[in-house]
Every structure is written in structure tokens, then in C-alpha cells.
Amino acid sequence: MRGGLRRGRTVDRATGRAARGPGPVAYTRAGRHASCHRPTRAGPGGPADPERAPRTPGPGAGGTPPPTPGGACRGYHGDVASDPTDPDLARWLDHLRAERAASPHTLRAYAGDLGSLSDFLAERGRSLSTATLADLRAWLGRQGRGRRRPAPATLARRIAATRSFYRWMWRTGRIDADPAARLRAPRAPRRAPRFLEIDEAAAVVEHPTQDGWFALRNRALLELLYGAGIRVGEAAAVRVEDLDLDRRLVRVHGKGGKERIVPFGPPAADALRAWLEARGAGGGALFLNKHRTPLSTRSMWRIVRDAGARVGVPDTHPHALRHSCATHMLAGGADLRGIQEQLGHASLSTTQRYTHVDAAHLLRVYRAAHPRAAAPPPPDDDREPG
Structure with missing residues (x-):
């Protein structure tokens, strides 16, 4: 791993400077993280699953993401817009990629959202540059009808994309007024993140499917x-040179083009050493498929799902492991700022979701800290009556 790493700091790749934020990650080297140390247990047996190559390479796997259906710039692949029907939309997407460091997922989603709006406006004899507030509301109203009504979170994303696009159009002088300024997104329900119990998470990570070379890779992942x-996308982007096994740190390329240094525990370090020995020398992507090309995020999802199914924890996905890491750190006494830095959340409000999960931890903190939470002292039986 390259020298000069500073633990628990966020680095902006665009400027090369450390971003302002919380201090070192609340972490101990006693286990996987602050609260996940546990004894190794023998696992259940089971037939090895054959290696199954993904049908379509996913982001971070060296493949080109599939085009986003619908609308202008529907073939946007992150670097260029293929067959753009609206030059302003293509320039805005390039602005997001170059100056905002938006991920390919965000670019494809926003291109599809604004492409759908462009198609709708064309039916009304308008374009993106001539749309009015009434046009935008009519477009959103059409999506709210029928059986395939979008989820509140999806609708909120489309409104956010529309507001961002027209704000950029107004700031760059392409339009005289912002028609989307008065759009308001619906309040999306906040769901408590799904997480595994500590013994469930241990069973999943200790008993991957497949044998030999693949089992070592899956265990390390x-x-x-x-x-x-x-995140699973961050795992797909990890390179061999990003690892520092002696200090148990990994350089992670996160959202928005930012880098951060994240610690991991001895079990992960041991699994990674075993995998690197089997993988062989050479740099590049840390996790490889049977063709020795970067493992796709789709294959990573399948590896996690199959490992969960093998030990009786169905429907396990990579984000459930991420949620479990945060929840178990909180239960072990880590503060929210430390968890925020560990997970790479831009806002502490995102990390605060985990306070709704571990109610038992909050109850312990409350009883220990609040002056009126303690039980009253028992009566003194030795007092004289009077």
C-alpha cells in the first residue's frame, strides 16, 4: 500500500486535499471492527457451488454499463453521451461527471429521468429549455397514475434531478427563470436498515460457497x-495496492470522487492474505473472476446471497453486511461520528438511521447518562420511626 496514509481521513481526489470532517475512526483491532470480535466456529457442510460468470459485466468490472432506457441521452455511459438529442442535457451530464464526480449509477439514472421528461415535453410541442412549471407537474402527475406507480424515493430522485438540471440551466444563463424551483419532493418513508445479528453475520462471512481458489476469494470479499x-461498488474498485495488511487499512474510492482510509480487523486481514497468496503476484483489481478479470458487483451480490442461503440467512445482500457493521459498532460503543467516517457518509443524518435500530444500546446510554433515569435508592430500614 502506498505510504503516508492517515487513518480515518477523507481525501478529495479532485483536489488531493483532506476534507474537513470527523477525526479518527472509532475502531479497535480486537475484532473485525469495534464490536465484532468473536470466536471462530465450525460451519455447516454443503455442496460447493460452481463458479457462475455474470451475464452482463457490472460497474467496476471493466464492462460497459447497459444503456438507460428512455429519453434523450439514454445511452449515456458516464464519459460521453451517445446520440444526445438535447445538447443542454449532454453538457449538464458532463458537468456532473467532471465537476461533481457523479458516479455512473447517478449519471444513468439522471439521464433516464431527464430523457423521460424530454420525451414528454416533445409530445406537448416543447423542449427542456422552454418547459414551464405546469409542464413539469403534468409530467410528474402522469408518472403517479397506473399500476406501475413509482416509489416515493424514486419520485423524489426524479424531482431532485429535475431541480438540479434547471438550477444549472439558470445559473449558466441558458434560461431566464427556473421552472423547477417550486417543485417539492414527497416525503419518503425512512425505513430502518436491515442488519444481521452478530452470530448470523459471522456464519455468513465464515462459510462462503464454492471451493479452492473461489472459496478463498469469496471469504476475503x-x-x-x-x-x-x-459498499459493494467500493469493494469492486479496490486494487491490490490499496491494501495495507500490516496496519489493516484499505484505501477506498467512495462516492463523489472521494477517498478514505478504512480499517478492518484481523479476520479480514487473514482472509485477504490467504486470497492474495492464491491470487498470485501482480497489481490491479483485488477481486478477480475465473477469467482473471475484475469481479463484477453483480457477482459480488450473488456471492453474498449464496453464502447467506447456505447458513440459513436468506435474502442476504452486501448492504445488509454494511448495515450490520454499523449496527454492531454502535452496539459496541462507537460514536456516530466514527461510524460516519467508517462508512463514508457525507451527512451525519444518514448515519443516524442506525440509532433507530439499536434501541437497547440507546436505553443503556440513557440510563447511564440522564440524572433522572437511575432507579431511586432503596429505603433505609435502619431508620428510627418517628
Whole structure:
């Protein structure tokens, strides 16, 4: 791993400077993270699953993401817009990519959202540059009808994309007034993140499917996802040179083009050493498929799902391991700022979701800290009556 790493700091790749934020990550080296140390247990047996290559390479796997259906710039692939029907939309997407460091997922979603709006406006004899507030509301109203009504979170994303696009159009002088300024997104329900119990998470990461080379790779992947709490896309982007096994740190390329240094525990370090020995020398992507090309995020999802199904924890996905990392750290006494830095959340409000999960931890903190939460002292039986 490259020298000069500073633990628990966020680095902006665009400027090369450390971003302002919380201090070192609340982490101990006793286990996978602050509260996940546990004894190793023998696992259930089971037939090895054959290696199954993904049908379509996912982001971070060296493949080109599939085009987003619908609308102008529907073939946007992150670097260029293929066959753009609206030049302003293409320039805005390039602005998001170059100056805002938007991820390919965000670019494809926004291109599809604004492409759908462009198609709707064309039916009304208008374009993106001539749309009015009434046009935008009519477009959103059409999406709210029928059986395929979008979820509140999806509708909120489309409104956010529309507001961002027209704000940029107004600031760059392409339109005289912002028609989307008065659009308001619906309040999306906040769901408590799904997480595994500590013994469930241990069973999943310790008993991957497949045999030999693949089993070592899958074990290392599962340990890193849970032990470091990184996103599946971040795991797909990890390179061999990003690892520092002696200090148990990994350099992670997160959202918005930012980098951060994340710790992991001894079980993950042992699994990664075993995998690197089997993988062989050479740099590049840390996790490889049977063709020795970067493992796709789709394959990573399948590895996590199959490991969960093998030990009786169905429907397990990479984000459940990430949620479990945060929840178990909170239960072990880590503060929210430390968890925020570990997970790479831009806002503390995102990390605060985990306070709704571990109610028992909050109850312990309340009883220990609040002056009126303690039980009253028992009566003194030795007092004289009077």
C-alpha cells in the first residue's frame, strides 16, 4: 500500500486535499471492527457451488454499463453521451461527471429521468429549455397514475434531478427563470436498515460457497464487506495496492470522487492474505473472476446471497453486511461520528438511521447518562420511626 496514509481521513481526489470532517475512526483491532470480535466456529457442510460468470459485466468490472432506457441521452455511459438529442442535457451530464464526480449509477439514472421528461415535453410541442412549471407537474402527475406507480424515493430522485438540471440551466444563463424551483419532493418513508445479528453475520462471512481458489476469494470479499463496512461498488474498485495488511487499512474510492482510509480487523486481514497468496503476484483489481478479470458487483451480490442461503440467512445482500457493521459498532460503543467516517457518509443524518435500530444500546446510554433515569435508592430500614 502506498505510504503516508492517515487513518480515518477523507481525501478529495479532485483536489488531493483532506476534507474537513470527523477525526479518527472509532475502531479497535480486537475484532473485525469495534464490536465484532468473536470466536471462530465450525460451519455447516454443503455442496460447493460452481463458479457462475455474470451475464452482463457490472460497474467496476471493466464492462460497459447497459444503456438507460428512455429519453434523450439514454445511452449515456458516464464519459460521453451517445446520440444526445438535447445538447443542454449532454453538457449538464458532463458537468456532473467532471465537476461533481457523479458516479455512473447517478449519471444513468439522471439521464433516464431527464430523457423521460424530454420525451414528454416533445409530445406537448416543447423542449427542456422552454418547459414551464405546469409542464413539469403534468409530467410528474402522469408518472403517479397506473399500476406501475413509482416509489416515493424514486419520485423524489426524479424531482431532485429535475431541480438540479434547471438550477444549472439558470445559473449558466441558458434560461431566464427556473421552472423547477417550486417543485417539492414527497416525503419518503425512512425505513430502518436491515442488519444481521452478530452470530448470523459471522456464519455468513465464515462459510462462503464454492471451493479452492473461489472459496478463498469469496471469504476475503465477505470479510472485507462486513469488517470494513464498505459498499459493494467500493469493494469492486479496490486494487491490490490499496491494501495495507500490516496496519489493516484499505484505501477506498467512495462516492463523489472521494477517498478514505478504512480499517478492518484481523479476520479480514487473514482472509485477504490467504486470497492474495492464491491470487498470485501482480497489481490491479483485488477481486478477480475465473477469467482473471475484475469481479463484477453483480457477482459480488450473488456471492453474498449464496453464502447467506447456505447458513440459513436468506435474502442476504452486501448492504445488509454494511448495515450490520454499523449496527454492531454502535452496539459496541462507537460514536456516530466514527461510524460516519467508517462508512463514508457525507451527512451525519444518514448515519443516524442506525440509532433507530439499536434501541437497547440507546436505553443503556440513557440510563447511564440522564440524572433522572437511575432507579431511586432503596429505603433505609435502619431508620428510627418517628
